[in-house]
Amino acid sequence: MKAVVMAGGEGSRxxxxxxxxxxxxxxxVGKPVMEHILNLLKRHGITEVVVTVQYLANxxxxxxxxxxxxxxxxxxxREDVPLxxxxxxxxxxxxxxxxxxxxxxxxxxxxxxxELIKYHNEKKSLATLLLAHVHNPLExxxxxxxxxxxxxxxxxxxxxxxxxxxxxxxGIYVLDPRVFSYFERDKQFDFSQELxxxxxxxxxPIYGYVAPEGYWCDVGNLSEYMRANADMLQHxxxxxxxxxxxxNNIWCEEGVEIDPDxxxxxxxxxxxxxxxxxGAIIHGPSMIxxxxxxxxxxxxxxxxxxxxxxxxxxxxxxxxxxxxxxxIKSKSVMFEGSVxxxxxxxxDGAIIQPNVKIWPDKEIEAGAVVNASIIWGSQxxxxxxxxxxxxxLVNVDLTPEFATKLGAAYGGILPKGSVVCLNRDTHRTSRxxxxxxxxxxxxxxxxxxxxxxxxxxxxRYFIRTTEAVGGVHVSMSPVDQRVxxxxxxxxNGLDINKTTERKIENLYFxxxxxxxxxxxxxAIDVLSNTDVVGHYLEGFNKVVNHEVVRKRKxxxxxxxxxxxxxxxxxxxxxxxxxxxxxxxxxxxEARTSRTPDEFNKDMQRLATISSALNTDMGIxxxxxxxxxxxxDDRGRILDGMKILSVMTSLFLRHHRNGTVAAPVTxxxxxxxxxxxxxxxxxxxxxxxxxxxxxxxxxxxxxxxDGSGQFAFPELHPAFDGMLAIAxxxxxxxxxxxxxxxxxxxxxxxxxxxxxVTCPWEHKGKVMRILSEQYRERRAKPIxxxxxxxxxxxxxxxxxxxxxxxHVFAESVSNEQAQALAxxxxxxxxxxxx
Numbered sequence: 001m002k003a004v005v006m007a008g009g010e011g012s013r014x015x016x017x018x019x020x021x022x023x024x025x026x027x028x029v030g031k032p033v034m035e036h037i038l039n040l041l042k043r044h045g046i047t048e049v050v051v052t053v054q055y056l057a058n059x060x061x062x063x064x065x066x067x068x069x070x071x072x073x074x075x076x077x078r079e080d081v082p083l084x085x086x087x088x089x090x091x092x093x094x095x096x097x098x099x100x101x102x103x104x105x106x107x108x109x110x111x112x113x114x115e116l117i118k119y120h121n122e123k124k125s126l127a128t129l130l131l132a133h134v135h136n137p138l139e140x141x142x143x144x145x146x147x148x149x150x151x152x153x154x155x156x157x158x159x160x161x162x163x164x165x166x167x168x169x170x171g172i173y174v175l176d177p178r179v180f181s182y183f184e185r186d187k188q189f190d191f192s193q194e195l196x197x198x199x200x201x202x203x204x205p206i207y208g209y210v211a212p213e214g215y216w217c218d219v220g221n222l223s224e225y226m227r228a229n230a231d232m233l234q235h236x237x238x239x240x241x242x243x244x245x246x247x248n249n250i251w252c253e254e255g256v257e258i259d260p261d262x263x264x265x266x267x268x269x270x271x272x273x274x275x276x277x278x279g280a281i282i283h284g285p286s287m288i289x290x291x292x293x294x295x296x297x298x299x300x301x302x303x304x305x306x307x308x309x310x311x312x313x314x315x316x317x318x319x320x321x322x323x324x325x326x327x328i329k330s331k332s333v334m335f336e337g338s339v340x341x342x343x344x345x346x347x348d349g350a351i352i353q354p355n356v357k358i359w360p361d362k363e364i365e366a367g368a369v370v371n372a373s374i375i376w377g378s379q380x381x382x383x384x385x386x387x388x389x390x391x392x393l394v395n396v397d398l399t400p401e402f403a404t405k406l407g408a409a410y411g412g413i414l415p416k417g418s419v420v421c422l423n424r425d426t427h428r429t430s431r432x433x434x435x436x437x438x439x440x441x442x443x444x445x446x447x448x449x450x451x452x453x454x455x456x457x458x459x460r461y462f463i464r465t466t467e468a469v470g471g472v473h474v475s476m477s478p479v480d481q482r483v484x485x486x487x488x489x490x491x492n493g494l495d496i497n498k499t500t501e502r503k504i505e506n507l508y509f510x511x512x513x514x515x516x517x518x519x520x521x522x523a524i525d526v527l528s529n530t531d532v533v534g535h536y537l538e539g540f541n542k543v544v545n546h547e548v549v550r551k552r553k554x555x556x557x558x559x560x561x562x563x564x565x566x567x568x569x570x571x572x573x574x575x576x577x578x579x580x581x582x583x584x585x586x587x588x589e590a591r592t593s594r595t596p597d598e599f600n601k602d603m604q605r606l607a608t609i610s611s612a613l614n615t616d617m618g619i620x621x622x623x624x625x626x627x628x629x630x631x632d633d634r635g636r637i638l639d640g641m642k643i644l645s646v647m648t649s650l651f652l653r654h655h656r657n658g659t660v661a662a663p664v665t666x667x668x669x670x671x672x673x674x675x676x677x678x679x680x681x682x683x684x685x686x687x688x689x690x691x692x693x694x695x696x697x698x699x700x701x702x703x704x705d706g707s708g709q710f711a712f713p714e715l716h717p718a719f720d721g722m723l724a725i726a727x728x729x730x731x732x733x734x735x736x737x738x739x740x741x742x743x744x745x746x747x748x749x750x751x752x753x754x755x756v757t758c759p760w761e762h763k764g765k766v767m768r769i770l771s772e773q774y775r776e777r778r779a780k781p782i783x784x785x786x787x788x789x790x791x792x793x794x795x796x797x798x799x800x801x802x803x804x805x806h807v808f809a810e811s812v813s814n815e816q817a818q819a820l821a822x823x824x825x826x827x828x829x830x831x832x833x
Contacts, residue, residue, distance in 0.1 A: 003046045007105035008054035013221040016341035016359045022056045024105035029232045029269045034105035044113040047072045052088040054079040084190040102173040108228045110238040111214040120174040125207045130172035132216045135761030145208040230285035233267035385501040386801040389487035394429050398484045400436040407440020409508035416445035421471035423451050423459040430474040442522030444514045450526045455565045455625030457720035458536040460493030481593035495689040543714045544726045550577035552733040555615040559583040563623025592623045611635030626719040627708040632739040640707035645746050650731040651702040652677035658701035661694035664782045665808050667749035685783035752817040754807040754825040762832045794824045
């Protein structure tokens with residue numbers, strides 16, 4: 001059998017190590033990772049190999065040649081432009097006339113390929129995928145198979161809410177050449193995203209082989225690269241270490257010199273002709289490349305040093321990586337996660353702080369303390385985006401420098417000359433961060449429309465209805481005044497999707513920003529607040545029946561929460577003929593963020609005042625203008641699900657046969673309401689982007705998230721608290737009902753929830769076992785795993801940003817709902833063992 005080794009990887013997440021070498025040429029214990037793969041193929045009797053190359057192809061071709069030095073026959077298939085995994089293999093179609101194996105040249109593995117091939121032949125499969133269980137499946141394609149091994153479901157790079165297994169695609173396949181008939185030559189095409197789902201849809205024999213044992217590591221980023229080296233040295237990988245074992249877990253190639261006074265604590269790998277001087281101390285797992293020197297009294301701890309580099313006397317490396325031909329001079333220190341690119345010099349006594357990256361050909365002056373990456377680099381963050389956008393502590397995580405880089409990264413994914421709108425809340429911190437973004441965007445050739453500080457729904461509407469291709473909103477967290485939130489929007493004013501987030505993250509962490517020439521630098525235009533608000537009100541007034549509301553002459557208590565809606569909403573309510581008692585209308589920076597306890601006290605105060613004054617209702621609108629909290633005319637505080645049920649009832653009365661979109665966590669009462677009015681409930685994922693996207697679907701008249709946020713497709717698909725208030729008043733007036741009457745008319749429902757701590761590395765396993773155990777009772781997969789128990793249901797939902805699960809339950813009483821939530825919380829805890 002022939003093999004195709006895919007070796008076109010650029011390895012952008014391994015920068016600066018891959019600036020001058022393709023990802024398959026990154027060394028693991030002295031040999032390029034691709035050489036370990038070729039030796040594995042040879043071990044299983046595969047000696048004819050086609051290597052697909054693209055990025056820095058000459059490096060690979062010059063090193064391996066025709067393969068004769070390995071006892072193999074190697075030919076090469078070049079891509080002029082990236083063609084995707086399947087497209088690159090298609091280039092070699094004329095050499096692949098019989099079943100063949102596909103394997104990545106930049107992942108370290110020791111799987112039994114002979115058993116994989118045998119399985120493929122036994123199943124008479126058209127495509128067989130080698131599968132593995134991993135702790136964190138988010139960066140891989142998740143796959144489900146039935147008892148026979150037949151693949152039944154694919155999901156490429158899921159979010160935590162979509163994870164239904166920890167079984168992932170390793171990128172190792174056995175394929176029949178008939179698969180080439182599915183796609184054309186010289187066109188971009190991908191195995192996992194396009195070919196395999198297409199085959200699954202057509203019912204072709206496509207199987208997954210879960211290896212009973214073996215090691216696999218996608219050497220995709222710097223931490224995984226260090227782990228792969230450590231695993232090789234610690235015998236976690238069944239591959240040959242290409243050196244002589246001299247005892248105490250020390251491995252040496254030819255010509256190594258170790259001074260008798262040096263101290264080595266294995267596992268340690270020393271490359272050809274490397275030298276360890278007197279008094280030097282090396283703690284494993286560490287790798288010292290060929291011709292490198294560790295000088296007197298230097299300390300190397302859990303670090304990797306590539307070929308031809310020098311570690312000076314009394315220098316210290318702690319969990320660091322040093323590229324080829326670099327000099328770390330006397331008394332210099334490199335801390336955890338720091339990386340030095342090729343041909344760089346760190347002068348005497350310099351300190352490289354944790355996670356700092358120095359690109360090739362740089363010189364750090366003596367005694368310098370380097371806190372940020374030089375020229376390009378990355379901060380050591382798990383990722384930029386959470387469900388709330390880009391968030392972090394003021395002037396710790398989110399600094400002006402950070403904001404400028406973020407602006408440049410966002411601008412770098414947009415066409416030059418595009419327009420982006422910038423908005424913020426009233427806090428001075430938001431102004432500082434916004435100005436940083438305002439500097440970064442023009443540097444990438446983006447024109448900025450600064451719309452100042454309007455309510456968030458106004459900003460979203462303005463972006464959607466003007467020439468802007470996107471926008472940014474900066475605000476303080478509503479629950480923690482130390483935290484800044486940066487939301488980035490698409491051309492429709494909606495939160496950007498996961499694909500766009502990843503593009504921005506990749507550019508940010510690489511810092512490979514587009515810097516335009518001086519005549520292309522973007523312009524900054526500060527727009528009139530009156531024009532922006534007026535543009536929104538023009539659309540707002542078309543969708544609200546002012547006359548029917550004015551006739552009702554509502555009396556309201558409104559808590560503005562010291563936010564940005566004060567002036568605007570006051571005018572709206574005045575135009576609607578409402579008599580308003582105003583609370584918290586002044587702009588106070590310290591009070592825009594409220595803890596849960598403070599929020600509950602605010603709502604109790606609102607309820608007390610509303611009830612005492614016998615008003616029609618009390619309303620709190622959050623500082624951004626997106627979320628409302630409501631007290632009815634009998635002084636009852638309505639939780640998020642209750643006000644969602646109220647709005648659903650009112651909207652479906654008004655729009656018979658309409659559709660309301662709500663998260664999968666919503667109670668079954670919504671279904672009962674929909675049945676009354678011949679409407680439909682469309683369940684969605686819980687994240688805001690999914691809900692707002694649902695607002696664009698045909699027939700949807702209302703979207704609610706169950707926490708007081710609503711979107712109205714007749715105006716725009718984004719959450720809008722001001723329009724929610726107006727619509728609530730309008731529909732109550734239309735049906736001549738008091739709010740308490742609608743509440744009393746709602747179907748009864750009983751819900752409870754629980755939260756279960758779960759380490760990140762166990763999340764995928766828990767989801768897989770739950771999916772398998774409750775396969776027969778599992779409802780249609782939307783978000784998490786929902787178990788249908790007849791008159792009861794339970795939803796187990798992994799949190800997207802934190803190491804825990806949410807458990808939601810609905811039953812026939814509060815007590816039984818609570819017992820059900822607690823029961824499945826214990827199940828989730830037990831599955832982690």
